[in-house]
Every structure is written in C-alpha cells, then in structure tokens.
Amino acid sequence: MLLRHTPKEVAERKALAINPAKTCQPIGAMYAALGIHGCLPHSHGSQGCCAYHRSALTRHYKEPISAATSSFTEGASVFGGQANLLQAINNIFTVYEPEVIAVHTTCLSETIGDDLNQIFEKARREGKVPEGCTLVGAPTPSYVGSHVTGFSNMVKAMAQLAEPSGKKSGKVNIIPGWVEPADMAEIKRLATLVGVPVTVFPDTSGVLDAPLTGEYTMFPQGGVTIKELKASGDATATLAMGEWCSADAARWLDAKCKVPCTVLDMPFGLAATDRFIDVLRTVAGVTVPDAVAVERGQLVDLISDMHQYLYGKRVALWGDPDQLISMCEFLVSLDMQPVYVVTGTPGKKFEERIREICAGRPFEVKVKAKGDMFLMHQWIKNEPVDLLMGNSYGKYIARDEDIPLLRWGFPILDRQGHQYFPTVGYRGGLRLLEKMLDQFLDRKDRDDPETSFELVL
C-alpha cells in the first residue's frame, strides 16, 4: 500500500493540506503565455519557480518548455527585483529574439511588491525593448487562488493588449481556458466547420505538439499573434469557456472594448458542446451545417449503444473547477454518478454548481472546493467508487484501492495522447466514452468468472 498511512476516519484539518488538488498561480501563467506566438514566458522570482514549472510542463507535454527567470538572490529579495528584470529583458531580446516576453510574478516578487508596469516602462525608456516587440505582464501571487487563477490572470493580460479600432472585424473571440493543445485545435476546427472566423487565445496548438524534424525552434508556428490580440477588441463577441479560467478576460473586453461576452462551460460532453455550438451560431448569425449534427449524432449513438455499461457507475473526480463542472454534467447525462468531486481551487460557486448538476439524481454528491486528494481518498475508503478521473497522482489511490483510473486533467505524467487527441466537442466526447468504456470493460474481462466471460460486449 503506497498510501498506507491514510486513515479511513476523516478528521477536520484547518492548517495542513495533504496531497493537493491544485498547484500555484505562476505555472498557469506560464502555460497561457506559451499560447502566444513567438513568446518567451518569464518568471519574475527565484529560479526554482521557473525550473519547477518548466519541469512539470515538460513532463506533461513531452515537449521543450522554454522560459526564463529573474534568478532572484538574497539581495534582489531585499532591494527589489527591478535590476534583475531589466537585465533579463535585455538578455532575452538579445539572445533568444522572441517577439513577446510574458512576465508573471511569484510569491517572492509579490511579497516584496515589485511593480511590473513600472519596470516595463523603465525598460522601454532605456531602449531594452526592440521595435515591434511586446512586454506582457500578469500578477500571479502564489498565495492566492491556484494555477487556474494564474492562467486566468495571464489570459486577462493578453486581452488587455486589445486596441479597438472602432471598426468591427466580424470575428469571434474564443477563450478556450486551460485545455490541451489538441482541444484548442478542435475548438478551431469546430468553429471553422460552423463557418465562424475566430481568434482563439491562448492557443497552444502548434506550440506544444510540435513535430520532430531534426530542427529545433524555440518559437514554433502556433500561438495567437499580438496582432490578433490587438484586434480582439474589434470582435463581434467573446465566448469564454469556464468561469475560473476565462471569464475575467472576456468581461474585461466587454467592459472596456464593448465586445459582448458569453461565459460558457468548457465544451466537454454532449450538453456543454451543444451550448457552445448554439451560442457560436447565434452570436455569429450563421446556420450550423449538417456535418456538425452528424458528429453530434455519432456521440449520441455511442452513448445509447453502451449505456448499460455506464449506468449507475460511481466516479470520483478531482482537478480544476471549469473542467469538473462540464465533466460532472457529462457523467450525469450518461446516468453515471459523480459521487466525489474535489478541487483545490477555491470557489463557493463551484460547490453550488456541482450540487445543482447532481440535484434530483439517485445519489448524493460529496463536493469540496479548497479540498485535497487525501480527503477524497478517505471518502473512497469509506465507500468505494467504480472509476477515478483525474491527473496522474491518482495512480497511487488506484493501485491501493484497486480502482481503474482514467487520466484526464493536469498533470498527466505517465501516459500519452492527451496532447494529441481532444476531449472537447462531440469527437472529444467520443474519445472520453471510449476511454471510460475501455476501463470498465477491461475490468469486466479481468474480473468476470470464466463461465460468464464473453467475447461480445
């Protein structure tokens, strides 16, 4: 037993987090910044933060993650990090030649009170920013919120680059939230299929799924360009996917640039994808082509074909609020039972949404924001589940309790495919179904007695 010291009895903890279901803001900001074309993320803090975030993202994507750091020493921590950041900006533009540097802060630089905008101004005055290059900055104190908050803060900083020209572009902004590169590509594909020109930001497709060619480029083809971000203020509408990941940026564009926004759930599963497509065609004033309805119908078809294996299955999920909300809705729509739902990210509204989704169903949901995986494991010990859904850290619970684990979320450190095969949209829904059914049916084939072992399922 790898988690042998986890007791069944739940005792309230006020001070200690054990086996967290979240990490800190800066890594979210770094991931979001990688979705800007030609951008080098920069961590304004001591160099360990940057090393940890790069390592975590590299292990998840199996791709190079370039990012720089202000490498604070004790002196910088006492006197402020301005000199370090100015030097870093100069060095980065000289050596790596990015088009953009996206700086996020850390608990260290936030505690000492460094002001990014003031340092940026100084860098520009001193000629450290080459013509046509951009500095973006987001405050990401690690002691507030979670990695999701950091992602949202950097996305908001991207929106704040908008320079409305006063003339509408006819495009729709889509803020996809913290999803995989393949999901961002799938959202673009669906929008194209519906016939709506979109700006997706951030967009890590084409950045964190780069091909192996024998040549290395620090700044691959993908990512939203600064030009597109500037034009985001001219869009017809913004669709923000996820209250936690994307809403702040969309509301800012709404308030400051008069781009009306709709905050949607992330398009995981049938109903959330339906709403996405429906809102998209409404704001763009287009008719949805049959091809989309065919994809939808295929998903409904597989759901009906396999309903017997899904019905009543108890699931424990952990991860980030926006993803969990849509996934819970999807599971409930399959007549499955998301009985334990935990995020480390704070937010009372999260618990309310999950309860709403599960209301009137034949099970009682235990849900916790600011929770951790230790607590969830204790719940499981008291009443087990049929499936675990979450990041790779779940494998320790899966092994100890002999419960199948469907890896979904961040980080996935031990399986592949998440960066290449989307789980958003109708096709993503098919893939989620495939993965769930594989887990359940593999179990069945393993556990059924020989007498009832069957070829056809």
Added chain:
Amino acid sequence: MAKTSKAVRFDPADIKEELLKKYPPKVARKRAKQIMINEAQESETPPEIVANVRTIPGIITMRGCTYAGCKGVIMGPTRDIVNITHGPIGCGFYSWLTRRNQTDAGETGENYMTYCLSTDMQDQDIIFGGEKKLAAAIQEAYDLFHPKGICIFATCPVGLIGDDIHAVARKMKEKLGDCNVFAFSCEGYKGVSQSAGHHIANNQVFTHLVGENQTPPEGEYKINLLGEYNIGGDGFEIDRVLRKCGITNIATFSGNSTYAQFASAQHADLSAVMCHRSINYVADMLETKYGIPWIKVNFIGAEATAKSLRKIGQYFGDKALMDRIEAVIAEEMPEVEAVAADVRSRTEGKTAMLFVGGSRAHHYNELFQEMGMKTLSAGYEFGHRDDYEGREVIPHLTVDADSRNIEEIEVEADEKLYRARKTPEEIKALEDAGYKFKHYDGLNSDMDKGSIIIDDLNQYEAEKLVELLKPDIFCAGIKEKYSIQKLGVPMKQLHSYDSGGPYAGFKGAINFYKEIDRLVNSKVWSYMKAPWQENPELTATFVWE
C-alpha cells in the same frame, strides 16, 4: 541528422568564441570565465573555472533553487520522516514524487514519501504571519501519522515575512515529546543553485539526527555511504554489492534512508563519499566530531565500482575482507565484460556530452569510457570549483556574498563519542602505500585535453554545442530533454534516468551499456525527413503517361 562519419575535429577556442558571440558584452565576459578549454594536467598553472556563481537573469538556466536542493534532493529520499513545506502550495506540489528516489519500507513499514504536506499559505498568512498555521499543521500531521520526525521547509515568502520556523519547530518538539521536529531555512532565493540547499539540509541532519542512537548496529566493516540518492534503485544495487562483500552500510545519505540510519551514522568506521558536491562537508564533520575518516568513491561504472570496493577493503586492511571483495569482483565482472564487449562493437568512438549535477557529469564519464565513447564537453549544473579542479583549490576559494549566507557549522571532537578509527601510524602506512584520504581530483583531470568544460550550461549554449559538435548523445535533465531531441540527437536524463536504472554498481553498468546502445544506435533518429523532403525533385513519371 545523418549519423555517418563523425570524426569530430574542432578547435575548442573557435567553439568557445561561437558560444559567446551573441551575448551582450557583460554576459559574454561572465560566461567566458565559466567556459574553459581543458589543458593537460601537467601544465603548471591549470586554468581556473568560475563556478558556483549567480545565474544571469534572463539566461535560461538548468538550475533550480535552494528549496529544491534541500527538500527535494536531500530530505526527499528519507521515508519515515514527515516533510511539511511551509509556504504557498506550489513548492510542495512540484517536489511531490517527481524525483525517482526508490525506497523499500516493506509491506507495513513507515513510508511518507508518497505524501505531499503543505501549509498552503494564503494571503492572510503572508500579511499576518504563518507561524500559528505552521504549528497547527505540525500538530495535525502528528495526530494523523505519529511519525518519529517532522521536518519543516521554508519557501521564499517565509523568509521575507520573518516567520521563525525554528522556534515553532522547537516549541512543537517539546510539546509533542516523542517526535523530533526541526526546520530548514531553505528559501529559494538563498545561494545561487540547489547546492546551497544540499548544504542547509545536511547541516540540519548532522545537527538534529546524527549521533542520537547510542546503540551500535551489528555488523562488520561498517561504513556510511554519503551522497547516494537511490535514483532508479542505484542504492539498492550498491547495497547488494556491499552486502555480498560483507560490508555493513550503516547509513546512506540519503537514498532509501530512515531516521534510525541517520541517527546511527556515528557508529561507522569509514565514510565513503559518492557525490562530492552535495555532501563532502558532512564527511568532514563526521571526521572532526566522531573520528570517522572519509574517502571518495564512485560506484558508477563497473571498473569504478571494483576500484571503490578495493579502496574500502584496503582501508580495513583485513585479508578476509579483501579476498571476499576480489571474489565478488571476479564473480560479477564476466557478465559485465560480456555485455560491454558486445555493446562496444557499436558504441566505440561515439561521442557524448554531459551536463548534470555536481558530480554526475564526472561519474558518468567512467561509464562512457567503458563503452569506448568520448566525452566532448561536460560540466556541472551546480558544482563548485573543487568539483572541477580538485580539492587542492579549496583553500583558495573566495567566499562571495551568496556563499556567506549559507551557514557553515563549526564542529569539534565529541567528548564522549569521538574515537580515532586508525592510529596516526596506520594512517601514515596507508598513505605511504598511495592511499588517499579526503582526496578528490575533480572532473577536469579525467577530461581530455582540448575538451570543453562549461559551468552552468544554459539552453542557448546547449543548442549551439549540439549544432556545432553533433554528439551522438547528450545527457542532462528533463528541461533540456526535448529541445535536444528536436535537433535529432538522443538525450539521456542523468538526474532521473528517464524511467531507467539502476546504473550504479555491476548490474547498473550493464543496464547503462544497453540503454546507451539503444539510444545511440536507434533508427528513430533517421526518421526526421519524409521521402518527398529528402528528394524534393520529381524525377519519375506516371506509368500511364
């Protein structure tokens, strides 16, 4: 990139110039001192390398921080101490199970390595101070687990807001009564790399654990193994070999370690130091306080393992032991040699680059040599000058502002526990026979003349080096792995071994030979171009034309 004839002929001075060319002048001046061309050792004034100095802001470094070195590297592999990170959630999260320290607690033994505990500081803790929350967290951890020891690790903001974690630890140790609670001021901004964190960790282990257990462990030929972290099971293989030789390993610092092992370390009669960088000062302190002499060993490489075992045997000077060691070597080597001979037919003459750790870049040189491979360029991520140039330079090291901040603890001979293991005559006799105590020549002495030694290699220089010298394999860490591989060159992680290992000892050498053979001779690296990219001109015609 084609892997045909690669007799690399290069002028190291040109390479150095190329690496520095793009830098702003200030950066170029600093980096020039950290890139050296290795000279023949007989040279009277071997060139100095600048090491253990600040990383330049904005230059994408391989280095991590003091917290990573302290909590992640040194204290991470101890299974029965509960580690609590005092800070925002990130640091605890990132150091949770991400190093491949293996441990064997059996079916029921204590093992907290799978748990991540943090005070998860919030903004109100930053504003009003986190001491109360820390004390409560220690209590909650104790109530849940009842461990023998609880360690507290400071993250960056803790130092800034002035939480006195040591006072909290003292108070809680007293309150709990049967749990040793102590803390580490390992804020990430201290020092210039994870090396400072190793030092902070080891000082506290030495202060709070070593010497606690008064009952001498049983066994003959007692040693401590210092600076071995059981990545991928290295420590298990070394322990297997030691046991086979009849040598008792009292405490490994800190692979597969336990509270009790640290607490009994003073009972050993010899300290064998693997990773010189992370722990040589502990070896010194063990000698000063308890009278335990130390030697440098290296269990990476079969020859190096044999040599290290003989060195341990010679120290004890017991014929029975020395015979047994020879018997073990004779038994283990044929399999190693058979695999080496087979692999060597495919690896001979291939080239490698090694940029890792504070000792690993040196240790792995041995393995590559055993395969007939040549290291073109090497360096450390967080080494100091003595790791490059040998311990002779230690008296000449300048203490800068960053090093001054890292506590050096002064120890003296323990009145009760100090015991000279050898008489001065015995020591002299060994030394006269060529035996070297407290001796380490450093990496440079094992590198070819004209090879390029680079301290704190960064992303840009790594890419340039690979482009210019086209090694057959590049070794570093996870952050470097995929940018190198995008260039079409296989990359082997020598921090985490990817998912491989063990690579130490005899069995480890076999694993490594096979792994490197797999990497440098794989066809994978020939798939870069599609046929239409290799022959873009259309020369055929359609059959129906």
